[in-house]
Amino acid sequence: MNRWKALTPEAADPQFASTAAQGxxxxxxxxxxxxxxxxxxxxxxxGIPRPTVARLAATLIRLGYLRRDPAQKGRYLLGFGLLTLAHPLLASMQIRQMARPLLTQLAREINGAASLVIRDGIDMLYVETARANESLRAHPDIGSTLPMLATAAGRAWLSGASAREREDVLNSLRVKAPEQYAGSIKGAQRALRDFGRLGYCGSDREWRAHSYGFAVPMRQPVNSQLFVFNCGLPAEAGSFQDLARAVPPRLAALVRGLEEMLGLGRDNRHASHG
Incomplete structure (x- = not known):
């Protein structure tokens, strides 16, 4: 997606560097x-003109963020310099290190996948994950994304976010992802209504026809970031209703336990932990 064109107010700002955005x-x-x-x-x-793409690519190659494909002339590969950029951010998330053994244990207990996700624009982004079942056809990995409205993780984020944040994201989805919005908004609204009663959000093969999802948000942000814990299971593991009775309580217990480890109380709305 051409972000710099989509961000009309920012693009009109004299401080906005459109060349950097294009890169x-x-x-x-x-x-x-x-x-x-x-x-x-x-x-x-x-949507960037090809001559401009060629100039940007040449610069990104020199910086180590792209490289030429040695096997196919005229094609580019991502450069390893991107890992250097991402590492300080991932390493600064103390919550990842704390959650990792808990996610691994939960993934084994449910024979599925357990992950830590955050919002990235109008998507959800994996920042930690553990998988114990190789029959899962959806393989979550750090850095991969999930759509907001059709997934348990996205619905849980919407349920845990402030009313203003939720409305801003839904408005962005309506404009930038109209097909996703039209196809999934009813299911997302239903999940939001049910969250207060259930304490979790689910997705019954609404994103992937072969997978179930369950997710629980933390009760408050950590360093201004609302984290969501998500589980994925293959549909052949059983009925959605049976798994909904077994998996979300374990997931919620993991989240509450981690909140206690971080010293996050229900009324401590401005905690700042890494």
Missing amino acids: IDVLGAFRPGEPSLRNRDIAERT
């Missing part, structure tokens, strides 16, 4: 399962 868009054009792209592919996905 980020070039990097954002790469998707899992498609390791290399051509100028044409990037131009089609971002």
Whole structure:
């Protein structure tokens, strides 16, 4: 997506560097399962003219954020310099290190996947994950994304966010992802209504036809970031109703236990832990 064009107020700001935004868009054009792209592919996905893509790519190669595909002329691969950029952010999230053994244990107990996710724009982003069942056809990995409205993780974030944040994200989805919004808003609204009664959000094969999802948000942000804990299970593991009785209580216990470890109380709305 061409973010700098979509962000009209920012793009009109004299302090907004559109060239930098375009460079980020070039990097954002790469998707899992498609390791290399051509100028044409990037131009089609971002809306940036091909000559501009070529100039940006040449700069990104020199900086180590892109590299030329040695096996296919005229194609680019992501550069390893991106890992250097991402590492300080991931390393600064103390909650990841604290959650990792808990997620691993839970994944084994439910014979599925357990993950820690955050919001990234109109998507949800994995920042930690553990998987104990190789029959899961959806393989969560750090850095991969989930859609907001059709997934348990996205619905849980919406349930835990402030009314203003929730409305801002829903408005952005309506404008930037109209197909996702039209196809999933009713299910998301139903999950939001049920959250107060259930204490979790679920997705009954609404994102992936072969997977169930359950998610619980933390009761308050950590360093201004609302974290969500998510479980994924293959549909062949049993009925959604049976799993909904077994999995969310374990997931909620994990979240409450971690909140206690972090010293987060119900009324401590401005805690600042890493």
